[in-house]
Amino acid sequence: MTHDPRSAMLRAALDAAEHGWYVFPLRPGDKRPALHGEATCRYTSDCANGHLKWEQRATRDPERIRTTWWHAPYNVGIATGPSKLLVVDLDMPKDKGSSDAPSGAATFGALCERAGQPVPDTYRVRTASGGTHLYFTAPHGLRLTNTARTIGELIDTRAWGGYVVAAGSVTPAGDYEALSGPVAAPLPLWLQSILQPAPRAPQGPSVAVAGQSWRYADVALANEARNVATAQPGEREGKLFRAARALGRFVAWGDLPRHVVEQALQEAGERAGLSASECRSTLRSALNWSIAHNQTSRRDTA
Numbered sequence: 001m002t003h004d005p006r007s008a009m010l011r012a013a014l015d016a017a018e019h020g021w022y023v024f025p026l027r028p029g030d031k032r033p034a035l036h037g038e039a040t041c042r043y044t045s046d047c048a049n050g051h052l053k054w055e056q057r058a059t060r061d062p063e064r065i066r067t068t069w070w071h072a073p074y075n076v077g078i079a080t081g082p083s084k085l086l087v088v089d090l091d092m093p094k095d096k097g098s099s100d101a102p103s104g105a106a107t108f109g110a111l112c113e114r115a116g117q118p119v120p121d122t123y124r125v126r127t128a129s130g131g132t133h134l135y136f137t138a139p140h141g142l143r144l145t146n147t148a149r150t151i152g153e154l155i156d157t158r159a160w161g162g163y164v165v166a167a168g169s170v171t172p173a174g175d176y177e178a179l180s181g182p183v184a185a186p187l188p189l190w191l192q193s194i195l196q197p198a199p200r201a202p203q204g205p206s207v208a209v210a211g212q213s214w215r216y217a218d219v220a221l222a223n224e225a226r227n228v229a230t231a232q233p234g235e236r237e238g239k240l241f242r243a244a245r246a247l248g249r250f251v252a253w254g255d256l257p258r259h260v261v262e263q264a265l266q267e268a269g270e271r272a273g274l275s276a277s278e279c280r281s282t283l284r285s286a287l288n289w290s291i292a293h294n295q296t297s298r299r300d301t302a
Contacts, residue, residue: 005073005170012168013065013076019182021083022058023065024163025074029172031128031165034074054163055079075169081160086144086187086195088134089127089164091154104154105132111152114278115190115237122185125167128174133164135184136191144195150245150289151194193238217255221247221264228268236272240265240279241286248290258287 005028013023025034033054058079059065068074080087090104102110112119123135131154138144144159151157158164165171167178187195224243231239243265250256262283269279 006069008168009073009076010066010069012166013069013074014062015168016076016078016166017060017062017065019184020060021085021166022060022079023166024054024058024077024079025068025072026077026165026169028073028075029170030075031169031171033077033163055081055161058082058163075171076166077163078166079163080158081143081162084138085159085184086136086138087158087162087164088136088151088191089156089158090132090134091127091156092130093154102153103131104152107152108155111237114282116233117188117190120185120188120191121180123181123183124179125164126177126179127165128171128176130174132179136187137184139187139192142192142196147195151191152285157195188234190235190238193235194241196242217247217250220250221256221261225264225268228265229271231272233273236269236274237278237282240269240272240274240282243268244283244286245290248287249294251287252291252294258291261287 009028013025016023026032027034054077058077078085088108090108092103093101095101109119120134120136125133125135127133138159144157146159146162147157149155165176167176169176224247228236228240228243244261247256247261247265251258251261265283266276266279269282270276274282
């Protein structure tokens with residue numbers, strides 16, 4: 001019996017849609033969205049100026065899916081935002097022969113251990129590179145977006161504005177294969193607290209802000225330290241990480257000395273029940289990331 005790749009991809013698309021996820025076509029054998037210049041792709045026939053609005057075009061309609069995948073064996077993309085998904089992408093080191101580079105899965109496992117939580121049991125897909133996609137249902141009313149290395153090295157997330165390649169898709173590098181049942185677990189609270197955007201400092205004319213920024217920074221430091229100190233088990237690591245990331249911008253802007261932030265959050269984390277070494281490790285990575293990403297001066301952001 002001859003294998004029909006169109007039928008296989010159609011089944012993969014319909015299967016994803018049955019789970020409530022919004023799908024759109026990717027190029028056959030590829031991870032990129034099928035572009036509007038490919039006339040066989042009916043999803044994009046009305047795309048203007050060559051800009052593919054794949055997130056808006058994604059659908060769960062079985063008839064639209066059958067019509068599209070009848071034309072070619074398109075791989076299947078899942079638009080994570082409309083699907084109300086947050087997918088954690090645990091990647092493999094580029095140099096797989098290096099024993100010094102931990103995988104994204106190893107880094108994520110260590111983060112779970114520090115948070116006092118098991119690695120979440122949820123729907124997961126093995127990627128073509130040997131990595132893993134962990135699917136979670138996004139919190140209601142919270143619009144999370146994509147991140148890159150916010151959680152850790154070789155760990156990205158996909159939400160609004162992003163997509164993942166669905167199980168059943170095939171590329172020259174390998175296949176995407178479902179590794180567990182179809183149920184996506186709710187995003188854990190401790191992980192949400194890391195991914196949730198930190199509150200922004202009030203913006204205004206640079207001269208006016210300069211005189212008030214230190215007072216705002218002091219208030220922010222006190223509030224963040226209090227939030228960490230009163231954190232409950234299961235959210236302590238996440239709150240400490242988020243607090244350090246929020247306060248790192250004040251360090252980058254010169255409003256707070258780094259050692260003052262580290263001391264306040266170290267004490268707060270230990271009061272919440274984290275060990276000294278757990279606090280130091282989390283603070284170092286979170287502050288380094290935040291300072292590196294907030295090098296723009298306040299004058300430039302006003």
